[in-house]
Amino acid sequence: MQRAIQRVGVVGASGYSGAELLRLLAAHPEMEVAAATSREFAGRRIADVYPNLAVYGDMVYSELEGTGLGDLDVAFLALPHGESMALGARMAEGGARVVDFSADFRLRDPDAYPEWFGAPHAAPEWLGKWVYGLPEIHRDEIRGAALVANPGCYPTAALLALAPLVAGRLIDPATIVISAASGVSGAGRSPGAALHFAHVEGNLRAYGVPTHKHTPEIEQELSRLAAGAAAPEGAGAGAQGVTVTFVPHLVPMARGLLATCIADLSGGAPADLAALARAFWDGEPFVRVVDGLPETKYATASNLCLLGYAVDRRARRAIAVAAIDNLGKGAAGQALQNANLMLGLPETTGLGGAGVYP
């Protein structure tokens, strides 16, 4: 029997990650876009706002109000932080299937929202009811779930790089330092002085130090991983709470994200971390451990996470590097991977296997 085409909607479809999702959905054989919302461009053709999406023909953006989100098989919310809280809770109450791109439902601890986001959560009763959507770690929970909180771009890269080391008790999780860099599309499409071409071009800067909003998400998920592995001998952190130092940077490129994660080795230096990570991620369609170190260029426009490992034997530290496309595995690609799982479709449907190079 032929499977029915799934009707999906993208809320915030004029933003960078929403528009990237529209691009991916245009090639998805089992999904059709029934709604794409934008306040600014409501009534205008998607193809006029984004000429690369000419495939959408005469389809226009709609206002959120009046768009029948409840009739969809899946709704993707690609809204700025804070804007999904009330809508996501309302849709959850109505029994909708939702993938949320923001941090609004990623954290389990309600106290983390005032601390890291500057305001209390608007619907704390829903925290913990959304599955954290990193398929490589939470696939079984995502399969068939109705509510999925798509991970942040930096956490995706850092967690995929560090998971083999934390789960394998190869590093002391109390010593993790993550230095990462993202292209400018990570900040969304709204302009700002610090994102102006004249400022960004030829410039490199750290930001959000040491208070970046992705820090509690990384710590939450590393703590869960560490809890599944006994604390290494002499480790400074209990399985309960991993604390990391996270330093993001803005780099003058449109897309791409590199995370370099460094931690003390917990025992004798293993011979080959890459081989161990390769075995850990064996069978994962989107995670590849490369020979040497990964580069963002090879992940462009893909859902790939490329990983590389090194051991600094003098300092007795492990170094794990991850490269992703912030809009791909860091946002829209991963959201589609999650939606495939939620709907019982093959996980790789519509996601291709190869990046764009050069």
Ligand SMILES: NC(=O)c1ccc[n+]([C@@H]2O[C@H](COP(=O)([O-])OP(=O)(O)OC[C@H]3O[C@@H](n4cnc5c(N)ncnc54)[C@H](OP(=O)(O)O)[C@@H]3O)[C@@H](O)[C@H]2O)c1
């Ligand atoms: N960019 C990335 O690389 C990336 C990676 C991972 C996760 N994310 C997350 O994905 C979400 C979207 O990010 P983005 O970079 O795509 O942002 P963006 O480019 O600023 O797009 C935001 C979208 O939301 C709409 N919007 C804004 N405020 C709204 C409101 N109050 N009600 C309804 N619609 C509203 C905007 O369109 P209108 O103003 O026309 O309505 C726009 O379509 C964020 O939560 C972000 O943290 C982004």
